[in-house]
């Protein structure tokens with residue numbers, strides 16, 4: 001029996017579904033019922049009527065799903081799959097900043113660990129970061145942890161002082177301007193769409209700056225035949241699967257090694273054993289839930 005057939009059998013036996021981030025390898029995306037960005041998946045899980053969810057992504061994503069879905073068993077096939085950017089937040093330093101800046105709101109990207117979220121006033125995603133920061137009454141904001149997404153937010157927010165944490169996602173930060181320009185010369189008619197985790201100099205030369213969901217949407221709507229994409233290379237798998245008539249070009253080889261720690265074999269093992277289950281400390285979870293829920297209210301326009 002193939003691994004894929006075994007997975008289907010186990011899902012049925014164990015009342016389980018698989019969700020996978022856009023940066024997971026193609027065979028895992030194919031095994032998943034839902035593929036998307038981190039927060040989209042966490043919210044999707046809340047709508048599912050199942051006992052077990054195998055979450056193929058890095059640790060902060062699985063934690064967010066566990067915080068928002070206490071009624072389900074959230075299983076992470078590889079607990080060593082973490083996010084180096086989320087780990088760039090030193091909690092003592094963050095608490096020290098808060099003490100020295102009582103007027104400032106801490107806005108944390110969802111790409112943070114539960115401890116950071118628990119110290120935050122509100123969370124944001126790459127697609128709603130500007131809206132979230134604009135909605136706040138505070139004169140000052142600390143944007144945590146991605147300095148590049150923070151720089152992007154600063155382009156739109158003039159009425160607040162925005163301090164930036166010095167974190168970054170190496171996968172996006174390593175995308176080089178020369179590599180993007182080389183592709184632009186090769187495909188002068190291509191549309192350039194980049195993720196806001198890229199450096200400001202990449203954002204400057206892009207036609208559009210979008211989250212992964214936004215990149216997919218551009219592919220579906222643009223008339224351009226070629227697209228230059230500034231994000232993790234596995235996004236190309238999803239783009240090709242959903243919009244096969246276009247050609248996608250990635251500058252360099254942007255790879256998140258942590259996302260690749262999950263394999264189809266590990267997914268099978270997780271489904272067989274229904275572990276490792278991600279549990280979150282109740283106190284921390286209830287503090288982390290507040291900034292997540294506040295972000296959702298802002299998204300609905302109810303705050």
Ligand code: SF4
Pocket residue numbers: 023058082083084085086111169170171172232256257258259
């Ligand atoms: S792509 Fe970047 S932000 Fe996403 S999990 Fe990997 S290191 Fe973290």
